[in-house]
Amino acid sequence: MSFDEEYTAYVSERLPWLRQIAYPLCEDWHRADDLVQAAITRLYVKWRRARAADNLDAYVRTILVRVFLAEQRTSWFSRVRLTAAPPASPSAEGDRDLAMDLRRALAAVPPRQRATLVLRFHCDLSVEQTAHTLRCSTGTVKSQTSRGLATLRSVLGVEDSRLPSMEER
Structure with missing residues (x-):
């Protein structure tokens, strides 16, 4: 299989998974698609190194999260705000009101903090894996997780009953 065929096969297979990670980061399906596009473009440039990685999915997830965080720091993001729209495809099961509130x-x-929460709870990464992805210490991951959960609890107006605590993770 050629270089391009390997890349195309991998991206075709993992595209839905990448979108499912990108959406909670940015809360907009169109922007999630843009993040995924930027991530797979970077992946193509680094494909020779990436395909030799021990865990290719972790490598690509790291690229995606770093693309998101880099976008947050650019002037483009501060000048352009996308309007909030309902998700294109509601969840098939579970408490939809809770999902929308979350x-x-x-x-x-x-x-x-959002990136930390998505990696820890949506991607189910350990503190160490999250720290590696975000290029920070495990202590930073723990504090960002704690602060992010506190913000979620405050915005939702709930105590610890419906959101995980640090001890549960």
């Missing part, structure tokens, strides 16, 4: 609350969390 999405709105997650949008109120600062980007770095």
Whole structure:
């Protein structure tokens, strides 16, 4: 299989998974698609190194999160604000009201804390894996997680009953 065929096969297979990670980061399906596009473009440039990685999915997830965080720091993001729109595809099961409330609350969390929460709870990464992805210490991951959960609880107006605590993770 050629270089381009390997890349195309991997991206075709993992595209839905990447979108499912990008959406909670930015809360907009169109912007999530833009993040995924930027991530897979970077992946193509680094494909020779990436395909030799021990865990290719972790490598690509790291690229995606770093693209998101870099975008948060650019002047483009501060000049352009996308309007909030309902998700294109509602969840098939579960408490939809809670899911919508959580999405709105997650949008109120600062980007770095949001990225930490998405990696820890949506991607189910350990503290160490999250620290590696975000290029920070495990202590920073713990504090960002704690602050992010506190913001979610505050925005939702709930105590610890419906959101995980640090001890549960």
